[in-house]
Amino acid sequence: MLPLLLALPLLGAALYEQVQLTAQSWLDEGLEDTALTLAGQVDIRSGEPRIDISATMDRALRFDRQDDVFYLVLAPKGDVLQGDAGLADVLPRPTVQPAGRSHYGDVKLRDRELRLVQLGHDCGVGTCQILVAETLHKRDALQRQIGSLVALTGLGLALLLALAAWWAIRQGLTPLTAMSNELEHRDLHRLAPLTASLPRELVPLQAAFNRLFQRLTRAADSQREFLADAAHQLRTPLTSLQTEIELALMEPHDQRVDPLLHRLRQRVVRSARLAQQLLSLARTEDRNVDVGQRVDLRDIATESGQDWAHRSLPAGVDLGFELAEAPALGHSFLLRELLENLIHNAVSYAGSGARITVRCGTGPEGPWMEVEDNGPGIAPPDRPAAMQRFRRGDQASGTGSGLGLAIAGDIAARHGGRLELLDAHDGGPGLRARLSLPAMPGSIPAV
Amino acid sequence: MRILLVEDDEQLVETTARALRSQGWVVDCTARGEPVPRSLREDAYDLLILDIGLAGIDGFETLRRVRAESLAVPVLILTARDAVEDRVRGLEGGADDYLVKPFALTELVARARALVRRSQARTSNQLQLARLRIDQEARRAYIDEEPLALSAREWDVLGFLMTRAGKVVPKEHIALASNAWDQGVSDNAIEVCLSRLRAKIEPGGVQLRTVRGLGYLLEEIV
Numbered sequence: 001m002l003p004l005l006l007a008l009p010l011l012g013a014a015l016y017e018q019v020q021l022t023a024q025s026w027l028d029e030g031l032e033d034t035a036l037t038l039a040g041q042v043d044i045r046s047g048e049p050r051i052d053i054s055a056t057m058d059r060a061l062r063f064d065r066q067d068d069v070f071y072l073v074l075a076p077k078g079d080v081l082q083g084d085a086g087l088a089d090v091l092p093r094p095t096v097q098p099a100g101r102s103h104y105g106d107v108k109l110r111d112r113e114l115r116l117v118q119l120g121h122d123c124g125v126g127t128c129q130i131l132v133a134e135t136l137h138k139r140d141a142l143q144r145q146i147g148s149l150v151a152l153t154g155l156g157l158a159l160l161l162a163l164a165a166w167w168a169i170r171q172g173l174t175p176l177t178a179m180s181n182e183l184e185h186r187d188l189h190r191l192a193p194l195t196a197s198l199p200r201e202l203v204p205l206q207a208a209f210n211r212l213f214q215r216l217t218r219a220a221d222s223q224r225e226f227l228a229d230a231a232h233q234l235r236t237p238l239t240s241l242q243t244e245i246e247l248a249l250m251e252p253h254d255q256r257v258d259p260l261l262h263r264l265r266q267r268v269v270r271s272a273r274l275a276q277q278l279l280s281l282a283r284t285e286d287r288n289v290d291v292g293q294r295v296d297l298r299d300i301a302t303e304s305g306q307d308w309a310h311r312s313l314p315a316g317v318d319l320g321f322e323l324a325e326a327p328a329l330g331h332s333f334l335l336r337e338l339l340e341n342l343i344h345n346a347v348s349y350a351g352s353g354a355r356i357t358v359r360c361g362t363g364p365e366g367p368w369m370e371v372e373d374n375g376p377g378i379a380p381p382d383r384p385a386a387m388q389r390f391r392r393g394d395q396a397s398g399t400g401s402g403l404g405l406a407i408a409g410d411i412a413a414r415h416g417g418r419l420e421l422l423d424a425h426d427g428g429p430g431l432r433a434r435l436s437l438p439a440m441p442g443s444i445p446a447v
Numbered sequence: 448m449r450i451l452l453v454e455d456d457e458q459l460v461e462t463t464a465r466a467l468r469s470q471g472w473v474v475d476c477t478a479r480g481e482p483v484p485r486s487l488r489e490d491a492y493d494l495l496i497l498d499i500g501l502a503g504i505d506g507f508e509t510l511r512r513v514r515a516e517s518l519a520v521p522v523l524i525l526t527a528r529d530a531v532e533d534r535v536r537g538l539e540g541g542a543d544d545y546l547v548k549p550f551a552l553t554e555l556v557a558r559a560r561a562l563v564r565r566s567q568a569r570t571s572n573q574l575q576l577a578r579l580r581i582d583q584e585a586r587r588a589y590i591d592e593e594p595l596a597l598s599a600r601e602w603d604v605l606g607f608l609m610t611r612a613g614k615v616v617p618k619e620h621i622a623l624a625s626n627a628w629d630q631g632v633s634d635n636a637i638e639v640c641l642s643r644l645r646a647k648i649e650p651g652g653v654q655l656r657t658v659r660g661l662g663y664l665l666e667e668i669v
C-alpha cells in the first residue's frame with residue numbers, strides 16, 4: 001500500500017510534465033506558423049531583402065485573445081526590416097540561426113516573460129532572422145488547468161485506491177475474523193478440521209491450522225490411550241488381589257485376622273474403583289464413543305438397581321428407586337457410570353442410616369435423572385468445588401476418590417447436558433444431584 | 448456339581464476355581480474356547496462359566512457353537528464392566544446370566560448356585576436355597592425337613608421367587624404369580640402376603656429384601 005501511495009505523486013508529476021510538454025509544443029508550433037507566414041512575405045527587391053506587411057495582415061498576425069504577440073524581421077546584416085524593433089533587446093540575446101532552423105526559448109523583455117521562436121530564413125542575399133514572441137498568459141492558464149486536472153485526477157485515483165484497499169482488506173479479514181471466532185470456541189475434545197470456505201490466499205492458513213489440530217488430536221488420543229492402558233493394567237492385578245482376599249475370607253482361616261482382611265478388601269476395592277473411574281474418564285474423552293444412541297434412563301437405573309441390590313451396602317442404607325420413562329440420546333455405559341458415581345457418592349457421604357432415592361423421568365425440558373440422599377449435604381457455596389477432580393468434602397466417610405462428581409459432570413457435559421447439585425426435595429438436609437439431558441428431537445415432553 | 452470354567456487370566460482362574468471348589472464343586476479349567484463344545488459333549492457339566500475376552504475364538508463365538516449343538520448347559524458369562532454392549536449380546540446369544548468384572552467371589556458363587564438351581568428346576572421338581580427347599584409337584588416347602596404352612600397365594604409367590612432367586616422381581620410380576628389374586632390386586636395385599644411369607648421362610652437362612660421402587664429380592668444370607 002505504501003509504495004503505491006509514494007508512486008502516485010510521481011506518476012502525477014510525470015503525467016503533468018508530459019501533457020504540459022505536448023501542450024507547449026502545440027503552442028510553439030502556432031508561434032512558428034506565424035514566423036513561417038512572415039518568412040513567406042520576405043522577398044528580394046533590387047538585391048535587398050524586403051517585406052511588406054499590410055495593416056490588416058499585421059492585425060491578423062498579432063491577433064490573439066489572451067496574449068500580446070510581437071514579431072521582428074531582421075535583414076542578414078541585422079537591420080530591422082519590419083516589426084517591433086524592441087524585440088531585439090530580449091534577454092538572453094538571440095543568436096543568429098542558420099537558414100531553415102528554428103530555435104525556441106524563454107526570454108525576458110524589460111521584465112516581461114515571453115516565449116520566443118527565432119527562425120533563420122534564406123532571403124537570397126543571406127539569412128534573415130525572424131523573431132516571433134508572445135506573452136505567457138495562455139501558457140500559464142493552460143499550465144494551471146493541466147496542473148489542477150492532473151491533481152484532481154490523482155486525488156480521485158488515490159481515493160478510489162484507498163477505498164478499494166479498505167474494501168479488499170475488509171473482505172480479506174472477514175473470514176479471518178470468523179475463523180478466529182470459531183477457534184475461540186473450539187472444544188478441545190472435538191478438534192474437527194476447519195471447513196470455512198475462504199479466499200484462496202487464506203486456504204494455506206486454514207490447512208496449517210487443520211494440521212495442527214491433527215497433531216493435537218493425536219497427542220490427546222495417545223494421552224487418553226495411556227490413561228486407559230494404565231487404568232486397565234492397574235485394574236487387572238487389583239481384581240486378582242480382591243479375589244485373593246475374598247478367597248482367604250471364604251476358606252478356613254484364623255478368625256482373628258478377619259478385621260484385617262476386611263479392611264484390606266475395602267482398600268483394594270477402593271483402589272480398583274479408582275482405576276475403573278480413570279478408565280471411564282478416558283472413555284468419556286474418547287471421541288469414538290457414540291453418545292447419540294437411543295437409551296432409556298429408566299432401563300439404565302433399573303440395571304444399576306439390580307447390581308446394587310446384590311452389593312453389601314453399609315448398615316441401614318436404604319436405596320430406593322422412583323422411575324418413570326425417560327427416553328434420551330446417550331451412551332448407556334457412560335450414563336450407567338454417571339449414575340454409579342452418584343449413588344456411590346451418596347452412599348459415602350450420607351453414611352449409615354441413609355435413605356437414598358434414584359429418580360428419573362421426562363420433564364418439560366427433557367429427560368432427567370437424579371440421586372437424592374438425606375445426608376449432611378453440601379452448602380451451596382461449596383458445591384462448585386465439589387464438582388472438581390480430587391476434591392473431597394469434609395464429611396466423606398473415606399471410600400470416595402474425589403473423582404466421582406467430576407466424572408459425572410464430564411459425562412453430563414459429553415452428552416450436552418448438565419449436572420447440578422441441589423437441595424433435597426423436602427427442604428431437609430441432604431443433597432440432590434440432578435442430571436438434565438437435552439430433549440429428544442421430535443419428542444413431546446410429558447408434563 | 449461339575450463346572451467348566453473358561454478364562455484365560457491365570458490368576459483369576461486360580462482364585463475363582465478355588466472359591467468354587469470350596470463349595471464342594473468339581474471345577475475343570477480351560478483357557479480357550481475351541482475345545483468347549485467337545486468337553487460339554489463328553490462330560491456332564493452342570494454349569495459353564497465363560498469369559499468373553501479370550502484368545503482365539505471369543506466367548507460369544509464359543510457360546511454360539513455350544514448353543515448350535517443344542518447343548519443345554521446353563522451359561523454364566525463374565526464381561527469387563529466397560530463393555531456394556533457385551534451383556535446384551537451375551538444374553539441374546541443364549542447366556543443365562545452375566546457377571547461384570549471385577550466381581551465379588553461371594554456373588555459369583557451365589558449366581559452359579561442360582562443358575563444351577565434354575566436349570567435343575569427344569570428337570571426336577573426340587574429347588575433348594577440355603578436350608579429352604581420346595582417341591583413344585585407336591586406344592587410343599589420345607590426348612591430342612593420341616594414342612595412350612597403356607598397359604599395358596601404364599602406358595603405361588605414363593606415358587607415364583609425361588610425360580611428367580613438372586614434377581615430383583617418387580618411387584619407387578621409378583622401380582623401375576625398367583626391365580627388366587629384378582630386382576631386388580633392392591634399393592635397393599637401383595638405387601639401383606641410378602642411380609643407373612645418373609646416371616647415364614649427367613650429362619651431357613653434366606654432373606655426376602657424389598658428394593659424400594661424396584662421390587663423384591665430373594666437371596667441366601669451370605
